[in-house]
Amino acid sequence: MMERRRGRRRGIWAIGLLVTGSLLVLGVLVYGALAAQGTWAAYNKEIVPSQNMRPTYEPGDSAWFSMGADGEDFEVSRGDVVLVSVPEWVPDGLMLSRVVALGGDRIEYRRGETTLRLNGQPLDEPYILNRSEPSSVPFDVTVPEGRMFLMGDNRMNSADSTMHPDADQGTVDLSAVRGEAVAEPTGLIVAGGLQVLGAVLFLAGGVLGIVALVARRRQRPEPVVPAAWPAP
Incomplete structure (x- = not known):
């Protein structure tokens, strides 16, 4: 009786693992299909x-960019790192740069100072290569x-x-913005992990199901063969 219960439990666990694994893999496939159609940001x-x-970013580094969904306008903020298309500056591709000021801002640099000025106030830029040289040339611009x-972090x-x-x-x-720099997308990491987990659970369920099936076959009672009558 105990062996029978163990075999039944294995079978239940096998079914649960197979169903869970299938749902995880299917969910990831649906996620990928929706993303490919532009329902979510690419x-x-x-x-x-x-x-x-x-x-x-050092030369050769891998960088991730949100390219937005179809028809989406990027909500650019000061300090964002963006991919932009400016053919007058870079004729054959996109340029990576940082947004320093937006429409209505006054951005300026006075020779000899150690910071830019944004709307009259010193601008703290901890990300630039040399904080004592925030620009290679003086300027004073009110952004329309x-x-x-835009400025690069390597100002020189x-x-x-x-x-x-x-x-x-x-x-x-x-x-001109074509993409915004982001950390490695959490959604992609999670989706990849769930897909691997789903495959492992499905495989484990299959193995456990086979074990349960073998155990049940071994537990089947041997057929009773009636004793032969002695010949008269």
């Missing part, structure tokens, strides 16, 4: 090609509405807004 992994964003002022080696003062004072239209 993410791209890019290799940083240049030194303009050191030390935040709907535009942004960055082809950014400060290098293009003759075109809209170096400002760039917000529509």
Whole structure:
């Protein structure tokens, strides 16, 4: 009786593991299908090609970017690292830069000072390579509405807004943003982990089911064969 109960429990556990594993794998597949259709934001992994964003990104680093859902406008904030399309600056690709100021802001640098000034106040920028040299050239720009002022974190080696003062004072239209830098997307990590877990549970359920089936077959009683009558 005890062996029978153990075999039945194994079978129940096997069914539970098979169902749970199947649901996890199916859920991840649905998540991927929805993401591919643009229902959720898509993410791209890019290799940083240049030194303009050191030390935040070193050349050769992998960087993740939220590319947004179809038709979505990016909500850009000061301090964001963005991928932008500015053919006048980079004719053959996208540029990685940091948003320093937005429409209505006055951003300036006075030679000899150790910080930029944003709307008259010193701007704290802990992310730049050399905090004592926040710009290679002096400037004083009031950013028009709907535009942004961009600078690299490696201020002494960055082809950014400060290098293009003759075109809209170096400002760039917000529509030029193609992606926003993010940490490695949590959703992708979780989805990958759940898919692996689902596969492991499904496999474990299959093995346990086989064990339970073998155990049940062994527990079947041997057929009773009637004794033969002696020949008369």
